[in-house]
Amino acid sequence: MKKLLLGDEAIALGALNAGLSGVYAYPGTPSTEITEFIQKDGGAAAAKVHSRWCTNEKTAMEAALGMSYAGKRALVCMKHVGMNVCADAFVNSAITGVNGGLVVVAADDPSMHSSQNEQDSRFYAGFAMTPLFEPSTQQEAYDMVQEAFDFSEKIKLPVVIRMVTRLAHSRAAVETEVERRDQNAVNLPEGRSWVLLPAIARRNYLTLIDKQKDILKYNESSSAIECQSGVRKSALGVIACGIAYNYVKESGVDVPILKINRYPISESAVKSLADRCSRIVVVEDGQPVVEQEIRGMLGAGYRIEGRLTGILPRTGELDPDNVAAALGAAGCQNLTSSELPVAPRPPQLCPGCGHRDVYAALNKVASEYPEARIFGDIGCYTLGALPPFSAIASCVDMGASITMAKGASDAGVYPAIAVIGDSTFTHSGMTGLLDAVNENADITVILSDNLTTAMTGGQDSAGTSKFEAICRGLGVSEEHVRVVVPLPANMDNITSVIREEIEYHGVSVIIPRRECMQTLKRHKK
Amino acid sequence: MKKDIILCGVGGQGILSIATVIGEAATRAGITLKQAEVHGMSQRGGDVQSNLRLSTGTIWSDLIPRGQADLIISMEPMEALRYASCLSADAIVVTGSVPLVNIPNYPPIEQIQQSLSSLPHCVSLDIDAVAKQAGNPRGANMVLLGAASAHLGILSQAQIREAIAVVFAPKGDAVVQANLKCFDSAL
Known part of the structure; x- marks a missing residue:
C-alpha cells in the first residue's frame, strides 16, 4: 500500500511493521515526528507499544536498552545533540551488545535550522563501533529501519540510523506492508555479559572488535x-x-x-x-x-x-x-538578479506568550543592576535573545543556564540569573540546581513553566505539576520557591518578586506559570 | 511533465494545509511528489516555505534547483519576493496582497508591489477579504489555492476540490463546505 509519508513517519511506520515494542525519545527537531506518529497509531496503542515521552535522551536510551535486554525490539529517537546526552549509555550499549533489536535514530541538522551545531552522528557510530545506516529517500528510511532491526538482532549490536532535516521533514510516497510482524516475546539473556565489570568489559570489547569484520562484510554486499x-x-x-x-x-x-x-x-x-x-x-x-x-x-x-x-x-x-x-553540471540562470525589497523575518515569541511577560519583567529589574547577567537555555524562550527583549547573554545546551549562572556567580558576577523552561529543567536542569543548592550559590533561577515542551510543538512535559516539590526536594528553601502568573497586569508583582529574590543571597527559584498559547488554542478547539 | 512549486508565507498562516491538499490530489492522481516542509523554530512567526515537486517521471532532489521553480504560491507579498530568485523565466507568482508586518524593518509596501509587478506573471489578491466574503475568515489559504489552481497544470481544479473534501473530512462537513466555498470564490 502506498502512503505519503515524511521521512520521520516512514521510520516510525517501518519500526511498527518490524514488530516494535517500544519507542523511547525526548522531543527534538527534526526527530519529533517519529515518536508522534507512533503515539497516534491506533494499532500501536492496541498492541501496547510504549510511546510516552522520556525525560531526556539518556533515560530514553537506557530504557530502550532495558527493553532490548528483555528480548523485545526498541527504538530510540533524538536530534543529533541528543546523542551527546545519551552518549554514555549508547557507547556502552555496544560493549554489552543487545538482545532484542535496538535501533537508534539520530536526526542531524545540517545548516542548523533548529540547532546549535552541525555535529555529524556518523562520528558517534564510528566511535562506538556500531553499524550505521543512512537512507537517501523516504522509501529507504522505511525499508532500512526494518533491515536495521533484523541486523541488530543478528549482529547483537545497536544499529544507528542517521537522518538529516531534509529527509526527516520531506514527504514522498512510500510502499508499505499491510501486515505487521509480531512483537518478540520476553526472552532474558543468560550469563553476566551485561555486567560491565572491567574483566567482563575487556572480553566484550574483543567481541565487539571481532564483529567489525562481519559488519564490513555485510556492508560490502550492498556497495555497488x-x-x-x-x-x-x-x-x-x-x-x-x-x-x-x-x-x-x-x-x-x-x-x-x-x-x-x-x-x-x-x-x-x-x-x-x-x-x-x-x-x-x-x-x-x-x-x-x-x-x-x-x-x-x-x-x-x-x-x-x-x-x-x-x-x-x-x-x-x-x-x-x-x-x-x-560536479561541473551547469545550473539554471536566476530570473532576477536585482536587489529586491525583502527583510529577514526571524521567528519570535507568540503574541500573548508568558515568556514575553517574563522577559519584560526581567529586563525592568535587571536595568537596576548594571552588572546583571541573564543566562538562557534551549527552548522558545531562547528567542528572548532577539529584539525587542535582547535579554539573554548565553544559550549553550540543555540545562546550562543554571550551571553557567552558578559558575559566573562563583566568579563574582552578581546578580547571576538563569532562565530555563519547564521541560528543559527536568531534562538537564535539576542536577545543576542540586550543585547550586549544595554550595548555596547566589543565583536566581527563573523556571518559566508553560506546562509543555513548546518549541517542538507542544509535547507533554515530564515535570508538570511537580516543580515546587522538585525544587524543595533538591533543597531550595520553601520561602525562596516563588510562583507568579506572567501577565502584563501582574507586572508589579513579578518585578518585586524578582527584586526580592535577587536581594536574597542564596538559591531562589521563581516559577512564572501560564499555559503556552499554542497548546491553549488547541485545548480550546 | 513536471511542476515545481514553492509555497511560502509566515509561520502560522497555513501553508502546510495547502501543501497537504495538493499532495493528496497528486497521490490520488498517481503523480510522483516530493514535498520538503519546514518544521520547528521558524513556525513561530518566521518565514516558512515548502518545496513541492510534482512530476509524471522520477523526482530525485527534495529541493527545487535554483531557477527551476514554475510557480510561487505565497500567503504574503514580501515572502513571495523572498523566493523570486528560484523562479524559471516563464514562472508564475500567485500571492496574497496584504502584508503581515511583524518586524520593525518591513519595507514600504509600494516598493514590494512594484517589484511584484515587474515579475513576468504575478497575480496578487486580497485573500483575507475574499475569505471573509465567503463567510470563512480562516480560509484565506484555500482562497489562495483557488487562485493558484488555474496555474497548476499537472492537476485539474476538480482534482484539487476532491482533495480538499478528503483532507478536511475528519473535521466535519461544515469545514469541508466552508473551505470549498473559499476555494471556489477565487476560481
Whole structure:
C-alpha cells in the first residue's frame, strides 16, 4: 500500500511493521515526528507499544536498552545533540551488545535550522563501533529501519540510523506492508555479559572488535558502483552518501557513482571506484566524514575533493545547486538578479506568550543592576535573545543556564540569573540546581513553566505539576520557591518578586506559570 | 511533465494545509511528489516555505534547483519576493496582497508591489477579504489555492476540490463546505 509519508513517519511506520515494542525519545527537531506518529497509531496503542515521552535522551536510551535486554525490539529517537546526552549509555550499549533489536535514530541538522551545531552522528557510530545506516529517500528510511532491526538482532549490536532535516521533514510516497510482524516475546539473556565489570568489559570489547569484520562484510554486499551509460573509465568518480545521492542524480552527471548507505564503508568498493577514475568527489551532507576516511585508503597521491578542499561548502547543508556546481553540471540562470525589497523575518515569541511577560519583567529589574547577567537555555524562550527583549547573554545546551549562572556567580558576577523552561529543567536542569543548592550559590533561577515542551510543538512535559516539590526536594528553601502568573497586569508583582529574590543571597527559584498559547488554542478547539 | 512549486508565507498562516491538499490530489492522481516542509523554530512567526515537486517521471532532489521553480504560491507579498530568485523565466507568482508586518524593518509596501509587478506573471489578491466574503475568515489559504489552481497544470481544479473534501473530512462537513466555498470564490 502506498502512503505519503515524511521521512520521520516512514521510520516510525517501518519500526511498527518490524514488530516494535517500544519507542523511547525526548522531543527534538527534526526527530519529533517519529515518536508522534507512533503515539497516534491506533494499532500501536492496541498492541501496547510504549510511546510516552522520556525525560531526556539518556533515560530514553537506557530504557530502550532495558527493553532490548528483555528480548523485545526498541527504538530510540533524538536530534543529533541528543546523542551527546545519551552518549554514555549508547557507547556502552555496544560493549554489552543487545538482545532484542535496538535501533537508534539520530536526526542531524545540517545548516542548523533548529540547532546549535552541525555535529555529524556518523562520528558517534564510528566511535562506538556500531553499524550505521543512512537512507537517501523516504522509501529507504522505511525499508532500512526494518533491515536495521533484523541486523541488530543478528549482529547483537545497536544499529544507528542517521537522518538529516531534509529527509526527516520531506514527504514522498512510500510502499508499505499491510501486515505487521509480531512483537518478540520476553526472552532474558543468560550469563553476566551485561555486567560491565572491567574483566567482563575487556572480553566484550574483543567481541565487539571481532564483529567489525562481519559488519564490513555485510556492508560490502550492498556497495555497488553504478553508471548510467555503463562506461568503465571516467575522469570523475562520485561518492554519494545518504541524501546527497539525490542531488548527484538531480545534476544529471553521467559518471561512476558509489552510493553509500551503510557504515563503516567498504574499502574495496572505494578502491574499485578509484581504479576507474582519476579523481573522486565526495558528496556528503554534514561533516567530511567519508572524505577524511578515504584519504587513508587511497593514499596521499590520489585526488579527493569535497567539503575539505572547498569544491563543496565547508558548512551548511547540501542542495541541488551546490552539488551541481561541484560536479561541473551547469545550473539554471536566476530570473532576477536585482536587489529586491525583502527583510529577514526571524521567528519570535507568540503574541500573548508568558515568556514575553517574563522577559519584560526581567529586563525592568535587571536595568537596576548594571552588572546583571541573564543566562538562557534551549527552548522558545531562547528567542528572548532577539529584539525587542535582547535579554539573554548565553544559550549553550540543555540545562546550562543554571550551571553557567552558578559558575559566573562563583566568579563574582552578581546578580547571576538563569532562565530555563519547564521541560528543559527536568531534562538537564535539576542536577545543576542540586550543585547550586549544595554550595548555596547566589543565583536566581527563573523556571518559566508553560506546562509543555513548546518549541517542538507542544509535547507533554515530564515535570508538570511537580516543580515546587522538585525544587524543595533538591533543597531550595520553601520561602525562596516563588510562583507568579506572567501577565502584563501582574507586572508589579513579578518585578518585586524578582527584586526580592535577587536581594536574597542564596538559591531562589521563581516559577512564572501560564499555559503556552499554542497548546491553549488547541485545548480550546 | 513536471511542476515545481514553492509555497511560502509566515509561520502560522497555513501553508502546510495547502501543501497537504495538493499532495493528496497528486497521490490520488498517481503523480510522483516530493514535498520538503519546514518544521520547528521558524513556525513561530518566521518565514516558512515548502518545496513541492510534482512530476509524471522520477523526482530525485527534495529541493527545487535554483531557477527551476514554475510557480510561487505565497500567503504574503514580501515572502513571495523572498523566493523570486528560484523562479524559471516563464514562472508564475500567485500571492496574497496584504502584508503581515511583524518586524520593525518591513519595507514600504509600494516598493514590494512594484517589484511584484515587474515579475513576468504575478497575480496578487486580497485573500483575507475574499475569505471573509465567503463567510470563512480562516480560509484565506484555500482562497489562495483557488487562485493558484488555474496555474497548476499537472492537476485539474476538480482534482484539487476532491482533495480538499478528503483532507478536511475528519473535521466535519461544515469545514469541508466552508473551505470549498473559499476555494471556489477565487476560481
